Amino acid sequence: GENVEQHPSTLSVQEGDSAVIKCTYSDSASNYFPWYKQELGKGPQLIIDIRSNVGEKKDQRIAVTLNKTAKHFSLHITETQPEDSAVYFCAAPTGANNLFFGTGTRLTVIP
Amino acid sequence: DAGVIQSPRHEVTEMGQEVTLRCKPISGHDYLFWYRQTMMRGLELLIYFNNNVPIDDSGMPEDRFSAKMPNASFSTLKIQPSEPRDSAVYFCASSFGGKTEAFFGQGTRLTVV
Numbered sequence: 593g594e595n596v597e598q599h600p601s602t603l604s605v606q607e608g609d610s611a612v613i614k615c616t617y618s619d620s621a622s623n624y625f626p627w628y629k630q631e632l633g634k635g636p637q638l639i640i641d642i643r644s645n646v647g648e649k650k651d652q653r654i655a656v657t658l659n660k661t662a663k664h665f666s667l668h669i670t671e672t673q674p675e676d677s678a679v680y681f682c683a684a685p686t687g688a689n690n691l692f693f694g695t696g697t698r699l700t701v702i703p
Numbered sequence: 704d705a706g707v708i709q710s711p712r713h714e715v716t717e718m719g720q721e722v723t724l725r726c727k728p729i730s731g732h733d734y735l736f737w738y739r740q741t742m743m744r745g746l747e748l749l750i751y752f753n754n755n756v757p758i759d760d761s762g763m764p765e766d767r768f769s770a771k772m773p774n775a776s777f778s779t780l781k782i783q784p785s786e787p788r789d790s791a792v793y794f795c796a797s798s799f800g801g802k803t804e805a806f807f808g809q810g811t812r813l814t815v816v
Contacts, residue, residue: 689801
C-alpha cells in the first residue's frame with residue numbers, strides 16, 4: 593500500500609518569503625497528488641493538485657512540482673502572507689480509491 | 704450546495720456512553736469517507752463507502768466503532784461504548800470518484816471524559 597512522508601513538521605517564515613513543503617510516496621503507480629490546507633477549527637480544503645502526466649502546476653502564489661522518478665512532490669508558496677498560516681497536508685492515492693495523507697506541516701508566517 | 708455537513712460540531716460524553724456522529728455528503732458524490740484526526744496520529748482513514756456500500760473498514764480501530772450509510776445522503780459513525788482514547792476530531796468527506804478532490808466537513812470534536 594501507499595506510504596506518504598511529509599517534511600518538515602513545522603515551518604516558520606517571514607512574511608514575503610517563500611515556503612516549501614516536501615512529500616515522498618512509495619507506490620510508483622500513484623498518479624494523483626493533492627495538497628490540502630487546514631485552518632484552525634475547519635476541515636482540510638484542497639488548494640492545488642497535480643496528476644502524474646505533468647511535472648509542475650501553478651495557481652497564483654502556489655505551485656506544486658512532481659518528480660515521478662524520485663517519487664516526491666513539493667508545495668511551493670511564494671510571497672507568503674499571514675493568512676497562509678495553517679497546517680498543510682499532502683496526500684497520495686492508495687491502491688484502492690482513497691487518499692493516504694501525510695502527517696502535516698504547520699506553517700507560521702511571521703508578519 | 705452547502706458542502707459536507709456534519710453534526711454535532713462538538714460532543715462531550717461520559718466514558719461508556721454511545722456516541723453517534725452524522726454526515727450529509729455533497730449531493731451527487733458517490734464516495735464518502737470517515738477520518739479521525741489526533742495530534743499523535745494525524746489524519747487516519749477509518750472507513751469509506753462507494754455508492755452507499757462499505758468498501759474498506761480496515762481503519763476502524765475496533766468493534767466498538769461502526770458506520771452505516773443507509774442512503775446516498777446520510778451516514779453515521781457510532782462508537783459504543785466510548786472511551787477517553789476516542790477523543791479526537793472526526794471528519795466526514797465526500798468525492799465524485801475515489802481518487803479525486805475530497806470535500807471535508809467541518810468535523811465533530813469528540814471529548815470522552
